[in-house]
Amino acid sequence: GEDVEQSLFLSVREGDSSVINCTYTDSSSTYLYWYKQEPGAGLQLLTYIFSNMDMKQDQRLTVLLNKKDKHLSLRIADTQTGDSAIYFCAETRLYGSGNTGKLIFGQGTTLQVKP
Amino acid sequence: DTGVSQNPRHKITKRGQNVTFRCDPISEHNRLYWYRQTLGQGPEFLTYFQNEAQLEKSRLLSDRFSAERPKGSFSTLEIQRTEQGDSAMYLCASRQTATEAFFGQGTRLTVV
Numbered sequence: 001g002e003d004v005e006q007s008l009f010l011s012v013r014e015g016d017s018s019v020i021n022c023t024y025t026d027s028s029s030t031y032l033y034w035y036k037q038e039p040g041a042g043l044q045l046l047t048y049i050f051s052n053m054d055m056k057q058d059q060r061l062t063v064l065l066n067k068k069d070k071h072l073s074l075r076i077a078d079t080q081t082g083d084s085a086i087y088f089c090a091e092t093r094l095y096g097s098g099n100t101g102k103l104i105f106g107q108g109t110t111l112q113v114k115p
Numbered sequence: 116d117t118g119v120s121q122n123p124r125h126k127i128t129k130r131g132q133n134v135t136f137r138c139d140p141i142s143e144h145n146r147l148y149w150y151r152q153t154l155g156q157g158p159e160f161l162t163y164f165q166n167e168a169q170l171e172k173s174r175l176l177s178d179r180f181s182a183e184r185p186k187g188s189f190s191t192l193e194i195q196r197t198e199q200g201d202s203a204m205y206l207c208a209s210r211q212t213a214t215e216a217f218f219g220q221g222t223r224l225t226v227v
Contacts, residue, residue, distance in 0.1 A: 004157075031214060042121075042206060043158070043218040088157050092216075100171045102148060103208075103216060105157030 004091055006106035013114050018076040020109045022089035025070060029091040032065060033103065034074045037086045046074070046087075076111075084113045119219035121207050127225045128197055135193045136222045140209030147190050148216070149182055151175065152204040161205075164190060197226045 003025045012018045024032070030051055035043040049056045049063045049072075056063045062075040072089055090103040120139040128134050140147050145166050150158035161180070163171040166187035176182075179197075184190040194201055204223050210216040 033216070035218075040223070042119075042220040043208075045215055045217060048214060090157075100163045100165075101146060101210065101216070102160040102163055102171065103150075103158070104160070107155070107157050 004089060004104055004106035006087075006089060006109045008107065009110050009112070011112040011114065012079050014079060014081055016079055018074075018079045018083070018111055018113075020074045020076075020087050020089075020111065022072040022074075022106055023070055024072065024089070024091045024104075026091060026093065026104070027067075027070065028093050030093050030099075031091070032063075032072050033090045033092070034061075034063065035088045035090060035105075037088065037108070043088065079111075079113050081113045081115055084111055086110050119207055119209050119217050121205075121219035121222050123222055124220060125223050125225075127227060130199060130226055131196055133193065133195045134197055134224060135191055136205055136224075138190045138192070138207030138209075138219060140189070140207070141211070141217060142188075144209035144211045144217075145187065146210045146216075147184060148208045148210075149190070149192050150206040150208065152206055152221070153202075158206055161192075194224075197224075199226050202226045 006022045033048040034046045060077045064073045086108040088108045090105045093099040122137045147164040149161040152158040162182050164184040179195045182192045204221045206221045208216045208218045
């Protein structure tokens with residue numbers, strides 16, 4: 001089945017690293033994504049990782065994928081107050097019959113950054 | 116490239132009225148998706164278009180909902196006889212490649 005789970009809340013101090021975790025159940029997932037949503041706004045794509053990769057780094061962001069445990073994490077280095085938002089992980093299957101590339105989202109993790 | 120554009124940004128309507136939202140995807144993106152997001156939840160898939168063909172509909176999309184993408188460019192989502200439970204953020208996304216899916220700012224619907 002399809003299910004993506006995230007912890008609901010994370011609070012860190014400015015300058016610390018943040019680690020947001022996600023688990024998924026669909027082993028057929030092709031791509032896994034992290035989106036950021038600020039209040040009242042749409043979703044901003046932060047980064048994504050292909051399912052045959054273990055790690056991807058993009059400036060302050062590091063994505064780790066443990067395919068065996070179906071665990072995905074997003075690490076934000078030197079977290080800033082502007083990083084305060086809701087972070088969603090999502091999975092998709094793009095190949096194979098009937099796969100339309102729709103995204104299956106977790107319920108989101110609210111990141112609070114204290115000055 | 117101005118990104119995915121959605122209109123209106125906000126809509127307040129009375130229960131029982133019909134509403135229509137519009138999504139303009141990134142040009143040349145052949146895949147277009149509609150999602151619904153309620154407070155405190157992640158977005159949930161509603162429907163998918165590849166060019167002008169609607170290829171998948173979620174069971175969340177009751178028969179009061181209809182979506183079109185007549186020329187494979189912009190798309191509309193109509194809700195007939197709105198109910199309070201329809202109050203949500205409606206998000207549109209488009210993609211061309213197998214990787215990035217880009218979202219618009221959403222239309223927030225409030226049914227009173």
